[in-house]
Amino acid sequence: MRVGGGAGTAARHIVWDWNGTLLDDNDAVVAAVNAVCAEFGRDPIDLEHWRTVFSRPLQQCYERLLERPLTEADWNKLDVLYHEHYRELLHTARLAPGVPDELHSWSAAGRTQSLLSMWFHDELVPLITELELLPLFERVDGLRTEVGGGAKAEHLDHHLTAQRLRPADVVLIGDVLDDALAADKVGTGCVLVTTGVMSRSALEPAGVPVVDSIPDALALITDELAA
Incomplete structure (x- = not known):
């Protein structure tokens, strides 16, 4: 199965997702999520359970998790609560296996890469700067709104346009179905990794390659370039 965006074209630029892909923040x-559960009177869950219910739109995901409809006030409260607790623990997150070495190898081969995240832009840039990743990327885009941000496809389209990239030359590497949907809509290739909040069984219906690590994803793309 080809991962390049266009017929007969192998991807030479990678757009990386951040949370759950390059960053192991599970x-x-x-x-x-368990802080949210406690606030809304639900028993705590583990990662495997979260993987069974995770989907977008997130509000519907949380309604299934909490087994109740959420008002606008509920959703705003939940969103603030989640992000407060996540930020408190963000320092415990680690880079995914293979990062940054695999990214350095990709750049050393004369190829390019960029970062597109739905995490807040003004927090993302200082974090990747602290982790000494910023020089690896041609461009970094995070979420520039306070809540939500719409479909990832819109952000991907803007991200590529800003770099004057042809979708056929690009592959998006991410960890959720929304990444595959964005890639399909914009016309890029896509590889999904099982390192984040969706299981292999949930990812495979997207019809794109699904692998278990960053090194596996890059090996797949590199093999296609060499073919």
């Missing part, structure tokens, strides 16, 4: 995510 423990912080589950802890923040």
Whole structure:
């Protein structure tokens, strides 16, 4: 199965997702979700349970988790609570296995990469700067709104346009179905990794390659370039 965006074209630029892809933040995510559960009177869950219910739109996901409809006030309260607890634990998150070495290898081969995240831009940039990742990316885009941010496809389209990239030359690497939907809508390739908040069984219906690590994803793309 080809991962390049266009027929007969292998991807030479990677757009990376952040949370759950380059950043292993699963423990912080589950802890923040459990803070929400406690506030709304639900028993705590583990990562495997969260993977069974996670989906977008997030409000519907939380309604299934909490087994109740959420008013606008509920949703705003939940959103603030989740992010407060997540931020408190963000320092415990680690880079995914293979990061940054695999990214350095990709750049050393004369290829390019960028970062597109739905995490808040004004927090993302200082974090990747502290982790000494910023020089690896041609461009970094995070979420520039306080809550939500719409479909990822809109952000991906803007991200590519700003870099004057052809979708056929690009592959998006992410960890959720929304990444595959965005790639399909914009016309890029896509590889999904099982390192985040969705299981392999949930990812495979997207019809794109699903692998278990960053090194596996890059090996798949590199093999296609060499073919």
